[in-house]
Amino acid sequence: MSLHRIHNFNAGPAALPLPVLEEIRESFLDFQGTGMSITEISHRSKPFDGLLNDAIERLRRLLGLDARYKVLFIQGGASLQFAMVPLNLLADGASADYVDTGTWSTKAIQEARLLGKRVRVAASSQDRDFAYIPKAPAFDPQAAYAHITSNNTIKGTQWADFPDTGAVPLVADMSSDILSRTFDARPFGLIYAGAQKNIGPAGVCLVIAREDMLARVPAGLPTMLRYTTFSEKNSLYNTPPCFTIYTVGLVLKWLEETVGGLAAMEALNRRKAALIYRTLDASGFYRGTADADSRSRMNVTFRLPTPELEAAFLVEAQANGLGGLKGHRSVGGCRASLYNAVTLESVTALVDFMAEFERRKG
Ligand SMILES: *Cc1c(COP(=O)(O)O)cnc(C)c1O
Secondary structure (H helix, E strand, C coil): CCCCCCEECCCCCCCCCHHHHHHHHHHCCCHHHCCCCCCCCCCCCHHHHHHHHHHHHHHHHHHCCCCCEEEEEECCHHHHHHHHHHHHHCCCCCEEEEEECCHHHHHHHHHHHHCCCEEEEEEECHHHCCCCCCCCCCCCCCCCCEEEECEECCCCEECCCCCCCCCCCEEEECCCCCCCCCCCCCCEEEEEEECCCCCCCCCCEEEEEEHHHHCCCCCCCCHHHCHHHHHHCCCCCCCCCHHHHHHHHHHHHHHHHHHCCHHHHHHHHHHHHHHHHHHHHCCCCCEECCCHHHECCCEEEEECCCHHHHHHHHHHHHHCCEECCECCCCCCCEEEECCCCCCHHHHHHHHHHHHHHHHHHC
């Protein structure tokens, strides 16, 4: 059977490591000698319990999480976290700071306000269509938490260094760059990340919550909206998305054992991003949309001189085996998502194609 795989630059769901997909294929009909597929076994079974705890332990090691942090798997995507964060962590009357860096953080702010919560926008880059990360926002020392979006999937910007919030716990939506680089988790009260960008298939949101945050959870919330429901039952209060968690576990194993951890992953991600940004900077034809000091290493957003050239670029790229390069429908243009599983070979193929396209059309 010949295998046709394209260079996949999708923004999410996105590329998964080929060795992970191969392992799924190998074990799909008979998971660990059970005679059942992972999609057929009970979430209360020993094999599932083993893989769930293995995934949690790998994540703890990769991120260097201390014993105060709980790792939870919750459905509803990052979008549900826009509501769960304020419901669980922001008491009525208290106020939370949010930094607005575009689309996803804007939605997080709107959702908190919809719930009648007090939200202060500590900083925003809306004045220039979110092309940059605000410098050193002034946070309210009384804030219940300070919310940021670590990587802005649609606008192509990323926090290079996380802001200093003093004693105020950071809360971050890391959906599109979790596990792409090393960072110090200790200032974070809570981190959430939808799986389908950098760590697995769609279906689950990873939530990392510190125990002082879990202590805030009000008793009156519906059971499935309380973080403590998940922390007290090791994410097994009800049926979790078993297949997604299994795949996340394989991705974490690949990161630890094949890639060699987050420092190695970050080094590779830096090389991949540098290749494309070098191409953009050397060109009068392609134009990056994010300020140089705010550029994302995960989602590279760029324009061509005209919409017609952009359309031709996307069609020809696809014909050359380079997929998923269309910008988000809200901003247009082009976007190359360079998540962990996107190989250096794929990025090299893209920059070669970009150079060749520019020679013909520039
Ligand atoms: C994709 C994305 C979301 C939305 O994720 P869902 O899992 O679809 O709800 C939220 N935040 C960021 C940063 C994203 O990239």
